[in-house]
Amino acid sequence: MESFIATGLIGISLGTQYTLLALGFTLIFGILGVVNFAHGGFYVMGGYVAYYCNVILGLPYPVAVLMAMLSMAALGWLFEAFILERVIEDHQATLMVTMGFYLVMATAILMIFGAESPQFPFPVTGVWRLGGIYFPYANMIVLGACLAAIVFVYWLVYRTNIGRGMRAMSEDLPVASALGMRTKALFPFAFALATGLAGGTGALVTPILALAPHVGDSVLAFSFLTVILGGLGSVTGATCAAFIVGLIEAYAAVYLGGSKGALTLFALVLIILVVRPQGLLGREVRRS
């Protein structure tokens, strides 16, 4: 029983990380119709910016996280406005461009910071324990930050004019533009919001796991999995799916082992998608 609960806690930790990543990913897809292959790059680079601010410059950790979010939002804005915007009508071109940008980002990190992991500790150590059940304090803080991010995204998407505009555009872009929505301004904004979230996630998560130039690779696969399972463009769906993926991954890996666990996770996702092709909370399929 203890290990069952402990595994559940692991699943929840995984779920929070996946939620943070999936929120940005799903926003970009929902609004711009772009599958952002560079998402993992913003995550890693956010981690390195936070590391640079916190460890090299000696700024307090929360400031470093903020810097990571802001700088990645700025980079995302620039990337969207100057590169992605030019090919935004062609979904496959956006895929190529974001993929290329990911390679450029990963290489830049490798050239600047080297191939080996630096020491980037989370400022809070220590573990909460009850019998065989444990939960590191750092993971609790990330869970808290994740909840805050979810609330923020909901507030932004459902309670503000910007959010209404973004949702209108994701429902029907031509109509929204005809009604006077300024897509030119909202697209980079939405993209910056998402990459800022990715950067912040990197700043929060890499210290509890590891910071290295290649850690963005697997981020992409899991964001992809989560977002599709939840239903593309659905914030609620992505959140639910993130926790489902996290829990399945945890239980499958603990009870079946690393390799068979991964197999189970992928097979389950495959089955869910075959049964419910539009995802858990998805709506009409967009073309890619």
Place this chain on the structure above:
Amino acid sequence: MKLGLGRLVCGSLIASAGFVGAVSACELKIGVPAVLSGPAAQWGIALRGATEFVAKETMEEKRLVINGVACTVSVKSIDSKYSAEGAASATNAFAAEGIKVIIGPVGSPEVTGFKPVATRNRMVAMVNSFAKNSIGPEWPTVFHIGPGPSGWAAPIIDVGLQRYKFKTAAIVAPNDQGGTDIASVNADIFKQRGVTVTEEYYQRGTTNFAPIVTRIMASNAEALDLASSPAGDAGIIVKQIRQAGFTGPIFRLGGPGTDEIARVAGGLDILKDFLWYEPVYMDDNMRALEQKYEKLMGSVRPENSDFFRWTFAARMMIKAIQAAGTIDNAEKIAAAMRTLPVEDEHIGKGYWIGQKFFGINQEMSYPFAIGVIQGGVKQPLIRAEAVSEK
């Protein structure tokens, strides 16, 4: 396509011109298939750094003189991408330039792709990789820079058993050739010493190891071996298993990288009781080698400590070329290599081994070191004598 064909033809002309040039003057060109991108990049950077250093050293000190002419030595490195195709394609590129002497590659998939191409093109090579078939009688001109766990896991486990009491151990490694080949060798050695072993394999690309850690905790293992898990992964595993309350000793029987593991895990305190294989015993000789590198190359040596083994390997190759008196006859160089004693000016004497494990006596065995961290404090390295099969 006309352009493409034209380029191919041009390429072959230039390549054959280079080949002719290499024969007339004494210009040794060493091919280095090194992984320079992706998670394993640091291994390739150490390999490339060592070979470039030895090339410069050879020229400055005129160590390679054939028919009375001091040879120039240049290094051509190509990213072999830690894949069989990458290494095969790099090796073909070397072959096109008439390069016959190869130092590298590093990883098991690369060595798998490299060997058939190298043999087909009559090259002589010094490879790494901990795979069970890194070298063998099928590839008579392929040499191994040093033993894998079959050579050094046993003495390290013995040191661990002297210091800590454990009857069960868990081995964790990625589920590919780079992981399974080492984990299974380690498992056998643990078992020979009466330790019950469970093996855990994870999917490469895993970033959160909490589930694997939970499994290990449930197996009630008293010791852990990280085998050849990449340093970044190993660091997270250590961090998370200590958070889960694991207090036993941790082995790292799969290559260097302890500093990086400590950085990721969050310091030596977290490693607590930790034993690892260190390719060289850091003494004044090794520091002298480090300084020589700095003086010659104008920068600090590559951080990965396999740099040293690659340096010894590249020097051995130069000696074999000198002894053979040819820079392009792989069979002659290989034959000369077999007759030379394993010896290096900085590390001292070693042995040729490999007959027992690989069926061919072409593995260099030098003294190595056992690293120990006890109670969060780094202990002096324990010098371990070169493994010999005699």
Place this chain on the structure above:
Amino acid sequence: MNNRVPKSLPAEIRPSLFSGHDWIALAIVSLTFVIPFTSTNPQVLSQTNLILIAATAALGVYIMQRLDLMSFAVPSFMAIGGYTVALLSMKLQLTDVFVLAAAAFLMPALCAIPLGALILRLKGVYFVLVTFVLTEIVQLLLFEAGPITGGSNGLVGMPAVKIFGMELWDNPHVLLTTCGLAFVSFIITSVFTRWFRSEFAAIETNDVLAESLGLAAWKYKAMAFSVAAGVSGLAGFALVNMLLTAHPSSFAPMSSVNYITYTIVGGKASILGTLIGALLLVSATDYFALSGEMSPGLFGLLIIVVTMVARGGVVGVVSGLLYRLAGQSPPLENGEHYLVVNGEKGQ
């Protein structure tokens, strides 16, 4: 074969089977047969080999693109084809190149039928993801099925393949095998995609409409998926034959991204685009590998620049330019005839 006109549609709608681009692509692929006989340079042989394998694999992407589906499943089917060949030659001593090629095509094609029944209902990004997950699953299965596939070590030590009892073992002969496989794949792909081009175009434009008008869309989708799988299997055969090893790392899930890149950067509208994309990008990768750590970044930069500058891929832009120089309007590619006839494309 190119002059056969189907009876069901008037000749002006189905002019000739192959377009100019198809002929150029087939001509280039058949020209590569010369290389094994004229060159002994290992670099030339190996580069041609890699380019042909890449182009053949990317055909799997090209075929699915006819249906507006982006497939990440190429490495899975390459693995099925490649491992089939390795097992047949190692366990059953079957080394005849024709038998092996047939097996490398049929085995993945057969596997694709039940799979297709499951996943071809999906569209857009959902299809992308499911095929992506599929490659991950195949990779894990290769590991878990150790007794058959050799697990993480793969299957090493294949015997050389034979043609009419003659061994094809050295560099030029290995390339000759690849040339043959690539040529067969290009023929199959161009005949298949051009033969059904109007059906595919209808499904690509609007499959719901096409279905309601009586076109059995699922039948064409299943056929396309199956043929794409078979062609990928042939690429897997060529790769395994080149390395003399069936190794799981040769079929890594992320390699699917490369095949997609070849098709799109080259120009997804015609089969020539796939070939040119593979030629350009494989050469670029090889060239960039010399710059070590920088190589992935340079490759990324190249993809961005080509995508931004050459909309419609390299082939699209170049042929557009050529026609403008000649003062003509560019001809229509796959399936567009059909749309013009139906008045849906007004330029």
